[in-house]
Amino acid sequence: MINKVITKGEFEKFISGIIDANETIGPKQVDTDRDGKPVYQFRQVKSFGEMDLDYTITYSSVKNFFLPFREELSRFDFSEKDWDQTVEYRVNPRAIIGVRPCDINALNILDKVLIGGAYPSPYYLARRRNTFLVGMDHEPLEDCFCESLGQDTVHRGFNLFCEDIGDKYYLTIMSSKAFRFLENVKVTDPTKEDDIKFHERRKRLRDMFKTKVEMTGLQSVMDIEFKSPVWKKWGDKCLNCGSCAMVCPTCYCYGIEENIDVGLKSSRKERVQYSCNLVDFAEVAGGHNFRPLKEDRLKYRYYHHYRGFAQNGDEPICVGCNRCGRACLAGINPKDVINELQLES
Amino acid sequence: MDYKVPKQDINTDPLLSKSPDFNRKSAVMKTDKVYKCEIINIVELTEFEKLFRLKIADRTERELFDFRPGQFAMLEVPGFGEVPLSITSSANNKEYIELCVRKAGRTTEVLHQARLGTKLGLRGPFGTSFPMEEMAGCNILLIAGGLGLAPLRAPIYWASENRNQFKEVHVLYGTKEPAQMLFTYQYGEWEKVNNIKLHTIVEKGDSDWKGRTGLITELFDEVTIDPQNTYVIVCGPPVMFKFVCHHLNGEGIPMNRMFVSLERRMHCGMGKCCRCMVGSTFTCVDGPVFDYWSVLNLKEAI
Ligand SMILES: Cc1cc2nc3c(=O)[nH]c(=O)nc-3n(C[C@H](O)[C@H](O)[C@H](O)COP(=O)(O)OP(=O)(O)OC[C@H]3O[C@@H](n4cnc5c(N)ncnc54)[C@H](O)[C@@H]3O)c2cc1C
Ligand code: SF4
Ligand code: SF4
Ligand code: FES
Numbered sequence: 009m010i011n012k013v014i015t016k017g018e019f020e021k022f023i024s025g026i027i028d029a030n031e032t033i034g035p036k037q038v039d040t041d042r043d044g045k046p047v048y049q050f051r052q053v054k055s056f057g058e059m060d061l062d063y064t065i066t067y068s069s070v071k072n073f074f075l076p077f078r079e080e081l082s083r084f085d086f087s088e089k090d091w092d093q094t095v096e097y098r099v100n101p102r103a104i105i106g107v108r109p110c111d112i113n114a115l116n117i118l119d120k121v122l123i124g125g126a127y128p129s130p131y132y133l134a135r136r137r138n139t140f141l142v143g144m145d146h147e148p149l150e151d152c153f154c155e156s157l158g159q160d161t162v163h164r165g166f167n168l169f170c171e172d173i174g175d176k177y178y179l180t181i182m183s184s185k186a187f188r189f190l191e192n193v194k195v196t197d198p199t200k201e202d203d204i205k206f207h208e209r210r211k212r213l214r215d216m217f218k219t220k221v222e223m224t225g226l227q228s229v230m231d232i233e234f235k236s237p238v239w240k241k242w243g244d245k246c247l248n249c250g251s252c253a254m255v256c257p258t259c260y261c262y263g264i265e266e267n268i269d270v271g272l273k274s275s276r277k278e279r280v281q282y283s284c285n286l287v288d289f290a291e292v293a294g295g296h297n298f299r300p301l302k303e304d305r306l307k308y309r310y311y312h313h314y315r316g317f318a319q320n321g322d323e324p325i326c327v328g329c330n331r332c333g334r335a336c337l338a339g340i341n342p343k344d345v346i347n348e349l350q351l352e353s
Numbered sequence: 354m355d356y357k358v359p360k361q362d363i364n365t366d367p368l369l370s371k372s373p374d375f376n377r378k379s380a381v382m383k384t385d386k387v388y389k390c391e392i393i394n395i396v397e398l399t400e401f402e403k404l405f406r407l408k409i410a411d412r413t414e415r416e417l418f419d420f421r422p423g424q425f426a427m428l429e430v431p432g433f434g435e436v437p438l439s440i441t442s443s444a445n446n447k448e449y450i451e452l453c454v455r456k457a458g459r460t461t462e463v464l465h466q467a468r469l470g471t472k473l474g475l476r477g478p479f480g481t482s483f484p485m486e487e488m489a490g491c492n493i494l495l496i497a498g499g500l501g502l503a504p505l506r507a508p509i510y511w512a513s514e515n516r517n518q519f520k521e522v523h524v525l526y527g528t529k530e531p532a533q534m535l536f537t538y539q540y541g542e543w544e545k546v547n548n549i550k551l552h553t554i555v556e557k558g559d560s561d562w563k564g565r566t567g568l569i570t571e572l573f574d575e576v577t578i579d580p581q582n583t584y585v586i587v588c589g590p591p592v593m594f595k596f597v598c599h600h601l602n603g604e605g606i607p608m609n610r611m612f613v614s615l616e617r618r619m620h621c622g623m624g625k626c627c628r629c630m631v632g633s634t635f636t637c638v639d640g641p642v643f644d645y646w647s648v649l650n651l652k653e654a655i
Contacts (some may be wrong), residue, residue: 021489026356026358028356029356029357030356030357030358034468048427084431084432086432089433089472089473091580093386093474095385101356101357101358101359101361121625122625124547125624125638126623126624126638127623127624128384129625130384135360138358138360140358159390164574186360190575192356220370232650234652240514261626261627261628262620262626263620264434264435264620266433266434266435268432271510275431275432282628289618289628290618291618292617292618293457293458294457294458298617298618298631305428308630311633311652312630315633317630317634317635323635
């Protein structure tokens with residue numbers, strides 16, 4: 009790790025260089041919501057000016073660029089009485105600019121799950137390795153609670169991270185690639201004054217968090233409160249729409265679909281993002297459903313997020329962005345559910 | 354000025370090896386590659402179950418495929434889907450593997466129409482297995498309900514092939530009707546050649562049925578159990594193993610000597626898709642074989 013500072017003017021030159029040379033994805037306003045507030049998403053950009061680096065939060069998370077909603081795992085080409093399978097996971101390099109700390113932490117969690125274990129996912133790994141990631145800090149929204157989970161700052165999982173210290177960015181360089189690119193522009197070593205500004209910025213951001221979620225001992229509470237009435241109360245509201253999982257930066261559960269192409273000469277095996285809140289998530293042939301009730305399914309999502317599974321080191325996988333809370337039409341959000349569960353016990 | 358992000362290939366040397374080996378991490382990049390195999394025999398067991406004998410086409414891959422009783426494989430029917438199936442043949446058999454398939458849904462229905470020579474894909478083996486070595490020197494009690502005899506057939510082969518290592522071997526098997534009994538053609542061999550004591554029962558007999566009728570737990574009056582020297586494997590629907598394990602627990606068999614095989618929806622077999630989760634445990638990686646104590650500790654297991 010090497011720290012440098014860069015003026016905002018030079019930074020624009022630097023990012024423009026990256027945009028010109030690579031497929032680049034950045035935050036962009038795509039719409040306004042019913043209150044007239046801007047809606048942001050990560051989209052492909054062609055110039056620096058197209059991006060909105062001061063964006064509040066993207067509606068969907070950057071996860072979609074690593075785990076697309078639908079992706080081909082392999083294909084079968086049929087011939088007379090036989091077939092051939094091809095597996096393709098190679099991708100072209102690209103850059104993603106302006107990712108927030110919580111979203112990078114979410115990718116780090118996905119790394120653990122999808123690259124760790126006995127069967128790493130080559131599709132995810134190829135995308136992750138071939139992405140040049142530039143992170144950027146921001147002022148939290150009223151309902152962000154990443155600070156309660158310790159996910160408001162990030163120290164790995166990116167190539168370059170920028171913290172806004174007024175007319176300059178305080179840079180954390182994590183890869184040789186980023187270091188080499190920066191040789192094209194003017195960067196300086198941080199002065200004492202820059203360091204002070206950096207700490208002031210961090211403190212100011214930390215103090216801005218209004219929403220707190222009580223995390224103390226939550227993992228064991230999740231086990232102990234497995235039969236709590238809280239699950240029924242919130243479960244009854246749930247619409248089983250799965251929106252929460254679609255926007256969540258760490259939800260990764262999926263299903264496999266296989267489809268024969270028109271022409272009947274080939275077929276594709278695809279991974280499709282799924283949600284454990286959808287009714288048939290745990291249903292088996294013959295119709296038996298291992299989680300028949302709404303509360304079973306909602307509880308399961310929370311259980312996965314706040315208790316964590318062995319595959320991710322038994323740690324919570326929620327990063328506290330509250331995208332699920334904002335997307336939920338039934339008003340279900342982690343802050344209310346968890347705080348209620350904590351008081352209950 | 355060069356800002357081009359260089360391309361990083363994730364293929365490293367060991368990954369280029371020809372065949373996927375699901376037991377070793379070196380083949381990681383091949384996790385979705387199947388072993389191509391051919392159906393070399395089909396046995397119609399009942400109206401709904403067929404036994405498929407599959408031979409892996411490539412010789413190296415055939416030698417690589419090494420499983421233990423209790424493990425399962427993912428069988429790919431190209432164009433239709435992939436289903437998890439317990440391997441029901443002998444772990445010693447290096448020539449072919451057998452899978453017993455019930456017609457239960459979309460993919461299995463297509464599979465039932467397959468003919469000799471059809472090419473299928475196989476991934477695996479996956480999951481945990483029954484600790485057969487640990488059971489040496491003891492009595493074993495193999496208890497199956499319905500389709501549960503399919504996963505039990507691999508340990509039955511193991512016990513038969515290593516018969517001198519075990520004391521008494523009992524198979525308790527129950528189905529709804531006599532017509533649903535699987536592998537009936539092998540019962541004689543199990544009893545006469547392999548000295549296995551087979552006890553059967555059906556819930557509802559027909560005119561030809563001369564055996565017992567009732568629930569599987571009623572068969573316990575036919576075996577005397579030495580709790581300190583007995584291992585148990587139970588395969589069948591959850592209600593069944595709940596009653597069976599509860600009963601045997603009462604007889605004094607230690608919970609960590611009773612093994613069950615759980616069934617859940619599965620889409621990957623590799624601990625990724627989360628469809629098979631029971632509480633915080635993956636059935637495909639940490640299971641499907643669990644001892645009874647572990648099952649009692651699983652949230653939402655029974
Ligand atoms: C560890 C294990 C061992 C099994 N062993 C056998 C066996 O030896 N013989 C046998 O006949 N059946 C076995 N099954 C059940 C078998 O996998 C299902 O009957 C089969 O997946 C149904 O697929 P389908 O496409 O025909 O049904 P559909 O209802 O069309 O299912 C669609 C998809 O859902 C999933 N699915 C549905 N039901 C199940 C299920 N019960 N278990 C897992 N995934 C499911 C599959 O991915 C399937 O492709 C086993 C299941 C597990 C988990
Ligand atoms: S707050 Fe919601 S959307 Fe954000 S990481 Fe946690 S569970 Fe996912
Ligand atoms: S977004 Fe809300 S209503 Fe929809 S599945 Fe998630 S919790 Fe349920
Ligand atoms: S089958 Fe996918 S996680 Fe177990």
